[in-house]
Amino acid sequence: MVRYKAVIAYDGTNFHGFQKQPNGRTVQEEVEKTLQKMNNGEPITIYGSGRTDAGVHAMGQVIHFDYPQERPVERMRFGLDTQTPEDIAVRSVEIVSEDFHARYDVAEKTYHFKVQIEKPRSPFRRFYASYYPYPLDLEKIQQALPDLLGTHDFTSFCATGGSIEDKVRTIYQADMEVSSDGSEITFIFRGNGFLYKMIRILVGTLLKIGNGRLPADSIPEIIALKDRNAAGPTAHPEGLYLAEVKYKN
Secondary structure (H helix, E strand, C coil), rough: CCCEEEEEEEEEHHHHCCCCCCCCCHHHHHHHHHHHHCCCCCEEEEEEECCCCCEEEEEEEEEEEEEECCCCHHHHHHHHHHHHCCEEEEEEEEEEECCCCCCCEEEEEEEEEEEECCCCCCCHHCCCCCEEECCCCHHHHHHHHHCCEEEEEEECCCCCCCCCCCCCEEEEEEEECCCCCCCCEEEEEEEECCCCCCCHHHHHHHHHHHHHCCCCHHHHHHHHHHHHHHCCCCCHHHHHEEEEEEECC
């Protein structure tokens, strides 16, 4: 068996998330169906760097899978890219060592979160950016962002339903960019890993700070409380993009 690593992008609008499930169309299911066709009807399982929820997009999701024979990587990429549905693109394929694992070897991940703040809202962005219709003081958000950096127990920013007990993560980057016309903001978070719905809760909390309903210096206290109720609401999924995954080797 030959182990392949692929970087894929997908529009999450019409998916019930990445991971295969009994009821609902998923990215894993569609890619596996394509690989099965390419493998003469024999099933192949793919492994992702992590799950994305329904409506969440990816620019740089990484998967690996084992294939019975070695094929030229561009032929493999082209075959996958042209035979998967139009809302999945296969950006690159390479052959990796048999001990590579798309999930367990992750060193860091980068997520982007887009928020539409223009009035009136654009209907063309409704699946690709969250909409926030309330006043925002962007300076207050900029003031709060550095408090997220470093290694912390992020229990306050983890939704219930996650199975991971160790809630300590390290955030290396927490930035906000504003589009040239001021209609949209993009949050950029880069870290060694993120908890269940953590990015969306971070964004919901930062928007609450920008709206003046939480003080700009409240992040350290929210972290210290280790209480989900101390943080802000969970932002909607359509603004979230898995941008890049980097590996240890």
